[in-house]
Amino acid sequence: MDQQCPPGWIPESINPRGYRNLIEVMQRTVADNRDKIAFSSFGRELSYAELDQLSDAFAVYLQQECKLLPGDRIAIQLPNINQYPVVVFGAMKAGLIVVNTNPLYTPRELEYQFNDSGAKALVVFKGVAHNVEKIIANTGIKSVFVTQIADLHSPLKRLLINSVVKYVKKMEPAYNLPDAVELRHALNSKLGQKPRLANPSSSDIAVLQYTGGTTGVSKGAMLSHANLISNCLQGVKLISGANEHWADKVVAPLPLYHIYAFTISMAVLELGGTNLLVANPRDIDGFVKELRKQSISAFIGLNTLFVALCNHKDFAEVDFSQLKVTLSGGMALTYDAAEQWQQNTGCQVLEAYGLTETSPAVAMNPPRDIRVGTIGPPVAETEVKIIGTEGQALAEGEPGELCVRGPQVMLGYWQREEATATCFTDDGFFITGDVAVWEPDGYLRIVDRAKDMINVSGFNVYPNEIEDVVTSHPKVVECAAIGEPDQHSGEVVKLYVVSNEELSVDEVRSWCKERLTAYKVPKIVEFTDELPKSNVGKVLRRMLRKDAA
Template identity: 65%
Template sequence: MEHQRGSTIPESLNTHGYININDVFDRVCDKYADAPAFTSFGRTLSYRELHQLSDAFAVYIQKETDLKPGDKIAIQLPNLIQYPVVLFGALKAGLIIVNTNPLYTPREMEHQFNDSGAKALIIYKSMADKAEQVISKTGIKYLFLTQIGDLHPFVKRHLLNAVVKYVKKLEPEFNLPSAIPLRNALIPFVGQKPIPVAVQTADIAVLQYTGGTTGVSKGAVLSHGNLVSNMLQGHKLINQATAGWSETAIAPLPLYHIYAFTISLVIMDCGGHSVLIPNPRDIPGFAKELGKWRMSAFLGLNTLFVALCNNEEFRKLDFSNMKITISGGCALTHAAADEWIRVTGCEIMEGYGLTETSPAISINSPHGIRLGTIGQPLDCTDVQIMDIEGNPVADGQPGELCVKGPQVMVGYWQREAETEECFTADGYFRTGDIAIREADGYLRIVDRAKDMILVSGFNVYPNEVEDVVTTHPEILECAAIGLPDEHSGELVKLVAVAKNPEQPPSPDEIKAWCRERLTAYKVPKVIEFVSELPKTNVGKVLRRKLKETQNQDQDSPSKVA
């Protein structure tokens, strides 16, 4: 008999006998007490300090609020060291985490807080004006405010906070008289221990909301079992890399995003050190920060690899201690992978996953990297490639990637019909991605089913077009979308960013490049050059946004043909 999704952690992986995330946290904090755990803005927390501060937050919740185990607490923070403190403190108190994007608009905040039923919110002070607009329309009872310097020593704390408020003017005026300064919920309680809370493997740990790129965002219900299982699956595979890979892991992706969230657990389980990058879009600032570290691991995605390799200061850095680079979140192009190897000397291990799978389903092994694939399924993960009728297809044939495993979500929060729709009758989660399985089990993602372009009855996958175009020496990045066409149903439009925006290559030159490398119906018919592509804050290109705005004028001169 099958267990309920998210209720078990495979024994073959679980050598420490973990029941929940709190077990993981307690073990690593005891074992690696004096080792560095997280760094942000020059402040490093050891595992001992992280343990003490998270205990303090759990004590505050238990003593000073009426929040009970199972209540929801929204965390809306950038990559500050406060994030792991409040995360693990809330989990110790038995609360359910609602990860919330700091870039959300008030409308998006209101939807997520109400949909999740959040009763508490921890928010960066620079966003407090947004919270003020919506909090009376939600069930949030407790609001905690934090600033960049809150966990720094006295002088630096006041300096950092003053710079943000008075120099950069990043704290709009607000009026929230009942808000609680996070320091007041931490510092007075350091040294105290919370009352232990019984947390079961099947209990909900996180409501992880999807990006909302198609309709209203919905919460994927991820249990403690889901997240610990995926952590152990990732740990087992990544630990095949050279010893010491987790010594200094650069973590530019936001911790509220499931990719970074789970990888941070893998790094912790190894006693590793995560250097958090609050603003990876500031590439010069990012490169300067990297110069302070002998990085051993780098976690990123395609757009970030491209931007960094295009930065002169980054190319000058010392990469002699680099042992692994992991890519996820969006497709890795050959051009980006090749340039990363050339600059850093480190191959990229591309993986694949979704919010609904905690997130990893497959990843390239450190000693078996095959560029252009997403590796083989993780341990205890059953992947099937199915046709539109739900029948398995032969190896080498495209179909929808469907998955079973301990990392697959319980379901969508309060959306039974949508949960049922995304699972097959025999319990496989339907990813919506088109994939091909090779004879030896390696998987290749062809593209998102919804992004596929249908040209005269032929399938065109944007990833393939983009991979070819980014190998052109004058193209920095690009995206392919489908446009309606009265003759062929759809045609391929390419939106590209040139390495030299003042002198982009001609559309005819790009078409000629494609004709040498692609079947005729895949060659873009329309080519437009822009200054930048619209992206999520994580760095995924928003093809949907390109479709919506394809007729609007661009800020920079564009060339269309």
């Protein structure tokens, strides 16, 4: 590529089947794999044929009863349960744009996202419907669908599981949405009918994926059908080149409303594999118990999850004999976490790097040549350059801002032309905000987030480096480094540490002094029971900075 990527471009080199939109991907995978299991949740296995039939029914309901038209937005606020893929594909078959919505959002966050996206419909998990009740009148949403965890199970299991969730675990606070439709009723009422199948162009928006809002207001990244298909196929090309059976049974503990898990699940479907959904990965006891029942071929996770699992007393009893691929993304992978995982499972961790705005993968370690500490080379048909403060291209080994151009890069931010313009270079590269270096072998290494960088007397200190050193200490479970204002040096390094046994400040600082330059050694060390994390397990340094202020 030597020019800006045109909207809707899906490189032929990775698209031998000539997909134009995600509906075509779905149709092809169903035709090839009708009787195979596409998703599994709480013991309910959903075949490709069932996924097709149920999503058809939902599309018909959206068209006939809700009168929704192609291009309308539908918010989906569900945990990892089988209803999620049903409504996503149903919405897409009707030509709607999916607005992925975090079930843990507060009413304020929901109101903002629904109004910013202009959503006209919502599918919500009953356990969080009470939050929707508080703000629904302030939005343009006209159609609301509610669902419980086991709504796609057989009648007896549905009654049992839903009753336990509601009455025993008390996970469904009372709510009042009088016009809401039971999703199960909507599906059953149209089962067997075929929708007027939409035929979006590859450049049409498929998903509005909102950023976490760590810098200012949350923005909707416009991800086209071409963006998502390209990134799905980039991953398929790289991973399947090493092992074609990696997608046989893939554990998906990260939420599907997050773009990392969303795109990986698409890759698994494209290969005719099975996504094993985990609704609550924070319940490590329950997660390990579920893993002990399975023989999995791939695990999709991130650093904090690897650490939590490896430190669980029963993790060693899980059968990993069929594990072929472990993929890490979403946050930096520490050497210690990678080593622990490999020792426990016998499988190396393949680290990738991406962003919401890039659908998400930009670079990925090849499965047969994993180099811990790097994010690998750029994925197929992707250009990367590293620039300095004046926008100049930097040489190998020089840290600078990572910029990316490729078919997976978003169209821009929804209704934010100015914000879109400022995040692209004149020649069409997306400016990531991450600091990276080229290694001599063509691999990339992320140094840190530009906004998380700590400036100590004019020296750049990258939290990832400090955290990697400290987590290698045998008594440290996890840690996070931030900059603390200082009148003499501008900033000093402050470190928050979670330890699994008695550990002193002096021990931590001595460990660092042996391994880090003096100005990188934490001046302040604070012990804590846990670190603040996002819903997908990312450590929220901004919350630590707020607490320290």
